[in-house]
Every structure is written in C-alpha cells, then in structure tokens.
Amino acid sequence: MFEKVLVANRGEIAVRVIKACQKLGVKTVAVYSDADREALHVQMADESYHIGPPPVAQSYLNMDKIVEVALGAGVQAIHPGYGLLAENATFARKCREKGLIFIGPKPEAMEAMGFKVKARQIMKEAGVPIVPGNVEGIRDLERARALAQDIGYPVMVKASAGGGGIGMQIARDERELEQAFKICEARAKAYFGDPSLYLEKYIEEPRHIEIQVLADNEGYTVHLNERECSVQRRHQKVIEEAPSTFVDPDMRRRMGAAAVRSAQAIGYNNAGTVEFLVDPDKNFYFLEMNTRIQVEHPVTEMITGVDLVEWQLRIASGELLTLQQEEIGIDGHAIESRIYAEDPDKKFMPSPGKITRWQVPQMEGFRADVGVYEGYTVSPYYDPLLAKFVTWGETRDEAIDRMVLALESTVVEGIKTNIPFHLKALKSRLFREGRTTTNFIDQLKEE
Amino acid sequence: MAEVACPMAGVVAEVKVQPGDTIEPGQELLILESMKMMIPFQAESNGVVREVKVNVGDFVNEGDVVIVLE
Numbered sequence: 001m002f003e004k005v006l007v008a009n010r011g012e013i014a015v016r017v018i019k020a021c022q023k024l025g026v027k028t029v030a031v032y033s034d035a036d037r038e039a040l041h042v043q044m045a046d047e048s049y050h051i052g053p054p055p056v057a058q059s060y061l062n063m064d065k066i067v068e069v070a071l072g073a074g075v076q077a078i079h080p081g082y083g084l085l086a087e088n089a090t091f092a093r094k095c096r097e098k099g100l101i102f103i104g105p106k107p108e109a110m111e112a113m114g115f116k117v118k119a120r121q122i123m124k125e126a127g128v129p130i131v132p133g134n135v136e137g138i139r140d141l142e143r144a145r146a147l148a149q150d151i152g153y154p155v156m157v158k159a160s161a162g163g164g165g166i167g168m169q170i171a172r173d174e175r176e177l178e179q180a181f182k183i184c185e186a187r188a189k190a191y192f193g194d195p196s197l198y199l200e201k202y203i204e205e206p207r208h209i210e211i212q213v214l215a216d217n218e219g220y221t222v223h224l225n226e227r228e229c230s231v232q233r234r235h236q237k238v239i240e241e242a243p244s245t246f247v248d249p250d251m252r253r254r255m256g257a258a259a260v261r262s263a264q265a266i267g268y269n270n271a272g273t274v275e276f277l278v279d280p281d282k283n284f285y286f287l288e289m290n291t292r293i294q295v296e297h298p299v300t301e302m303i304t305g306v307d308l309v310e311w312q313l314r315i316a317s318g319e320l321l322t323l324q325q326e327e328i329g330i331d332g333h334a335i336e337s338r339i340y341a342e343d344p345d346k347k348f349m350p351s352p353g354k355i356t357r358w359q360v361p362q363m364e365g366f367r368a369d370v371g372v373y374e375g376y377t378v379s380p381y382y383d384p385l386l387a388k389f390v391t392w393g394e395t396r397d398e399a400i401d402r403m404v405l406a407l408e409s410t411v412v413e414g415i416k417t418n419i420p421f422h423l424k425a426l427k428s429r430l431f432r433e434g435r436t437t438t439n440f441i442d443q444l445k446e447e
Numbered sequence: 448m449a450e451v452a453c454p455m456a457g458v459v460a461e462v463k464v465q466p467g468d469t470i471e472p473g474q475e476l477l478i479l480e481s482m483k484m485m486i487p488f489q490a491e492s493n494g495v496v497r498e499v500k501v502n503v504g505d506f507v508n509e510g511d512v513v514i515v516l517e
Contacts, residue, residue, distance in 0.1 A: 054506075055458075341482065350482035352456045353509065380456040380481040 001317050002026050002076045005103070007041065008066050009081030012371030012387055013295070014041035017079045020309035029073045031066060033059035035379040040371055047073060054381040060084045063091045067098055077101035077316055083383070086292035089114065103316040105270050105291045112266040113289040123286045126265035128258045131203065131277065131285040137196025141181050144199060148177050151201050157181060159188035160196035170202050203285070205437040207278040208232070209244050210290075211259035212300045214311055215269050216321040223256035224304050224328055227273075227296055230436045231425065233348065238418070238441075239425060240296035241335045242303050245396065245434030246278065255284055262289060271297075271312050295338070298369060298390040302334035333396040335403050337426075340384040343416035352380040356414035365392040365399075366406050378415055386417065396434070400426055449494060451514040453507045457481030462503060464514070468496045476514055479507070492516075 004027040007017045018028045018041060030045030035054035042048045049069045052059035059065075061084060070078055078100055080086040089107035096102065104110075113119050120130050132151045137160040138144050148155045154172040157180040169180035181197065189195040207230045215221040228244035229237045247255065259274035266289075273294050275287040297308050306323065315321065342348040358374040370387040372378060378386065389406055393399030404426050407419050425431055428444055435443075457479035464476050470490045479486045494516035501513045 349486060350455060350457075350484055352481060380458070382482065384482040 001319075002101075002313065004029060004046075004073065004075040005313070006031065006066070006070045006073060006075045006078045007045065007081065008060065008078050008085055009083075010036055010039060010041055010060060010371070010382065011385060012369045013081040013293070015044060015371055016369050017081060017309055018044045020307065020313060021079075023307075024310060024313060026313065029070070029075055031060070031069055033381075035381050038376060040373055040376070049073065054379065056084065056382070063088075063094055066091075067094055067100065070095075070100055071098060075100070077103050077313075079103040079312070080292070082292050082295055087114070087290070101316050103270070103312050105268055105272060109266045109268045110291045113291055119288065120286075122265050123262055126261050128262050128265070128286045129284060131201055131287075133200030134198055137194075138198060139196060141178060144177060144181050144197065145174060147199050148174070151199055153177075154202040154204065156200045156202040157184045158198055158200060159184060159192055160194065160198050203277055203279045205280055205439055206230075207244070207246055207437050208237075208275065208287075209247065209255070209278050209284070210273045210275040210294075211255055212294075212297070212308070213259050213263045213268070213272050213274060214306075214308070214315070214321055214323065215263050215272070216315050217269050217318065218320060219264060219267065219269070220321050221260045221263050221268070222321065222323050222325045222328060223259050224300050224306060224308075225330055226252060226255060227299055228436065229296060230438050231431075231440045232438060233441050237296065238338055238340075239335065239422070239431075239436075240299055240338075241333065241396070241399070242299040243330050243333065245436075246282070248282075251282055251284070258284070258286070262286065270315050271308050295385070295388070296336050298367060298388060299334040299336045302367070302390055302392045303330050303332060304328055305331065332392055332394050333399045334390060334392045335396075335399045335426075337389045337403055337407065337422045338385060338418075339387045339389060339422075340418045341378050341386050341415050342384055342418045344418055344421045345416075348418065348421075350380065350384050351416035352378045352384075353415045354378075355412065357411055359411040360387070360389075361406055361409040363402065363406060363409075365402050366390070367392075368406075386412075397432075400432065449492070449516040450512045451476065451490070451516065453479070453509060453511045453513050454488060455479065455481055455486070456508050457486065457506075459501045459503050459505045459507060459513075460485060462499055462501065464496050464499065466496050466498060470494055470496060470516075477501070488513075 006029040028045040030048040031051045085091040089110040092102040092107040157169045171177040171180040212224040227242045229240045231239040273290040276284040278284045341351045343351045354377045367390040391402035460480040461478040497517045498515040
C-alpha cells in the first residue's frame with residue numbers, strides 16, 4: 001500500500017477519499033484554491049497545499065501545479081475523485097511520466113471511451129448491445145425507409161454532421177419518416193452544409209441504469225450490480241438507488257456480463273461504471289463508460305458491503321482483486337439523495353452563502369458523505385453538491401422511510417437546499433411504485 | 448436614482464447593458480455564473496442605465512450594487 005496519497009479534488013469526494021486513506025493508514029495531502037482555505041478536506045488531510053485562485057482552470061485543473069505539489073510532498077499516488085481531472089488522459093500520462101500512480105484506469109482505456117463513435121464500434125465488436133442505428137450517411141428517402149424498417153419505429157432522424165439535438169426529428173411511422181426526412185435534410189444542409197442523415201432507434205421513457213465494475217491491473221474484472229439513476233434534472237442526477245426496481249435477476253446477470261465485457265474490451269483497470277439506456281421492454285443499450293469513481297457509488301457499497309474507494313487504492317497499489325463474482329450479492333436496498341445548495345422555490349437557482357446551522361442526524365442505516373460544516377461559506381465557484389444522504393433498508397420501502405426521516409430531521413439554515421424537493425419526490429406515489437424513468441421530475445409535477 | 452442589487456453571489460459572465468440604455472422589466476441586465484450555472488439577471492422596473500459597476504470576470508456578492516439607474 002502507498003504511504004502517502006494526494007487528493008486532487010475538493011468537497012465531499014475529497015473527504016470520502018481521505019477517509020478511505022485513513023482507514024488504510026495512508027497519509028493524505030490536500031490541495032486547495034483561495035476559495036477553499038476553510039474547506040473540510042483541507043482540515044482533514046495530514047498536509048495541505050495552496051494551488052491557485054478560485055477558478056478551477058487556475059487551481060484544481062492546473063495539472064503541472066498539482067504534479068509539482070505531489071512530487072514536493074513525496075506522495076506515490078494521486079486520487080482524482082470525480083469530475084475535474086478524473087477522466088483526463090493527459091493528466092494520467094503526466095502522472096505516469098513523473099513516476100506517480102494515477103488512481104484510476106490507464107490513459108489508453110480512458111481515451112478508448114472518450115470518443116463516442118469509437119466506443120460504439122468497440123462495444124459492437126465485443127458483443128455489447130448498442131442503440132440500434134446506422135452510422136453511414138443517408139441521402140435518399142428510399143434507403144431511409146428500408147433502414148427504418150430494419151431498426152423498427154419509432155426512429156430518431158439525425159444530421160450526420162450535427163450535434164446537440166439540432167435537426168433531430170422523431171418518426172413514429174413511414175408517413176412521419178417522410179416528413180422528418182425532408183425537415184432534417186433541409187436543416188442539415190442549412191446548418192452543417194451537409195445534407196447526410198442517419199437513423200437511430202428512439203427509446204421512449206428510457207431508464208438510466210448503470211453497472212459498477214472493478215478490475216485489477218491483470219484484467220480480472222467483476223461487476224457489483226446495478227444502480228438506477230433515472231431521476232435527473234438538467235441531466236444532473238438527483239436520486240439514485242440500488243438495486244433497480246426494474247431489473248430482474250436474469251437481466252442483472254446479462255447486464256453485468258455485458259459491463260464486464262465492455263471493460264475487458266478496452267483493457268480497463270480500477271473502478272468504472274458502464275451506463276445503459278433501458279427501454280420499457282427491458283432491452284438495454286450501451287450508452288457510455290465512466291472511467292472514474294462515481295458520485296453515487298455509496299448505494300453500491302451499502303448493498304454489497306464492498307468499499308469501492310478502498311479497492312481503488314488497493315488496485316492502484318498493485319494488489320490483485322480478491323472478490324469472486326458469485327460472492328457479490330445484494331443485501332437489502334439503498335437510496336441516495338444528493339443535497340444541493342439550490343432554492344426549490346426559485347427554479348432551483350444556486351444558493352451559495354454561509355451555512356449558519358447544519359444539523360444532520362445520526363441513525364441506523366443512514367450514511368452522510370458531507371463536504372461542509374456549520375459556519376462554512378459555500379462558494380459560488382464550484383458545483384452545488386453539499387452532501388449525499390444514503391439510507392439502507394431490508395426493503396425498498398424501509399430505505400425510503402429512513403430517508404424521509406433523515407431529511408425531516410435535518411436542519412440547514414443560512415442557505416437554501418433541495419431537501420424539500422427530495423421529500424416531495426420520496427413521498428410521491430410515482431417513486432413508491434418505482435416508476436422512475438428519466439421523465440420522473442416532469443411527471444411528479446403533474447401528480 | 449435607483450440601485451440594482453445582485454440577487455446572489457457569483458462571477459459576472461456577461462454584461463448586457465451599457466450607460467444610456469433604456470431598460471424595461473424582464474430585460475436581461477447581466478449573466479452571472481454561480482455554481483457551474485449561467486443565471487440571467489433581469490430588470491424589475493423601467494429605467495435608464497446611468498452606471499454599470501461591474502465588469503466581466505468580477506466576483507459579486509449577494510446584495511452588491513451592480514447597476515445604477517437614473
């Protein structure tokens with residue numbers, strides 16, 4: 001095991017990583033910007049170093065500065081957390097060149113997953129299901145008709161040269177396809193100067209379900225079941241749970257095997273997550289792989305009893321993974337509520353400022369991963385995640401009840417949080433019944 | 448003369464008015480970046496801009512006067 005590790009992150013994940021290091025007897029080094037002098041991660045680490053002004057480009061993303069601090073402090077490895085430099089292959093390479101271990105996958109694996117079209121190709125070859133579609137450019141309607149027939153309606157018509165949803169149209173039958181084709185062709189030509197189109201199966205009311213994997217440096221890979229992450233606002237996850245109410249044992253086995261194949265296809269090592277879109281008929285399709293520890297990793301830890309961050313450190317230091325696939329079960333149910341500094345009464349606008357009161361309960365079956373404290377001023381420079389509340393129960397209902405109790409017993413003053421939203425969501429019939437698709441928040445408004 | 452105060456802490460990402468501009472309720476005055484979000488800040492009343500007290504990149508606190516109206 002390492003003697004000393006630098007944590008190149010801030011907030012709750014930096015605190016989480018420092019705790020994992022402490023458990024293993026590893027000394028920790030924190031880095032911080034001008035805005036984070038009083039931050040919790042700085043107080044908890046054995047040593048801390050100032051790396052620059054508040055904007056992340058000049059501090060937490062300043063690769064050379066972080067490497068320089070790491071070398072000066074005499075660490076053997078750097079843990080990037082999530083976000084910031086976590087999926088930056090250039091940073092992983094810089095670490096390698098300087099003889100530092102990057103706690104995460106090798107840069108080659110990150111790059112293979114970084115390019116979406118290439119990743120799609122690799123997954124297809126590895127026998128991992130991808131959203132059905134074609135990649136060639138289509139120029140005439142007849143060809144589009146034939147392809148749509150193969151793929152099956154509804155289909156999404158997209159501009160080959162496009163992006164960001166511009167010039168996308170849904171077609172539910174042949175008549176709509178004809179219309180969509182004309183509209184998209186005109187837009188593709190106008191916006192991108194290339195009228196080529198392509199078709200992809202349109203997945204209605206999809207769920208976002210992901211599989212956690214762990215792989216050691218020899219390529220031995222296991223999966224640790226799924227997480228359901230469909231409840232999202234502005235593409236930001238808000239509530240996650242494990243297991244998913246939608247996944248049955250056979251589907252879990254197949255998704256798990258597909259995730260392991262995905263990881264092995266790119267020679268993946270360390271912790272990673274394979275994200276799938278799941279349609280109402282339980283077909284699942286590879287979406288992307290997140291080559292890092294994820295925000296929502298605690299729900300997996302709660303149902304499997306496996307400490308994922310501890311394994312990240314062990315694997316990076318060269319230990320072999322000793323977990324056997326058949327030993328990794330599911331014990332009960334876990335839910336995570338992300339507590340953001342947002343004002344639910346003002347369209348979830350950010351709510352930075354000084355926390356004048358922060359009172360979080362201690363309860364059985366409840367874990368809080370927290371990055372703040374009473375008296376701390378939440379900076380507008382960084383993301384609004386204050387803490388993650390995670391509850392465990394023998395059943396899903398018990399986990400929900402515990403979360404409601406935990407949220408109702410929490411007192412935060414000085415800033416606004418999204419706790420009222422969580423209570424509304426968790427108490428809704430939609431959530432109780434497990435009807436959590438990516439349209440959940442819109443449907444909640446109608447309930 | 449009226450002073451327009453900033454609704455939240457953040458960094459000024461864009462200034463959309465200049466001295467002499469006539470503004471009306473709902474018009475975007477500036478865009479703030481806070482907690483990785485871009486937040487348009489709109490006028491609540493009519494007026495003519497006399498002074499803009501911030502520049503792009505400035506850090507502002509909640510309650511800071513950012514624009515003065517005639």
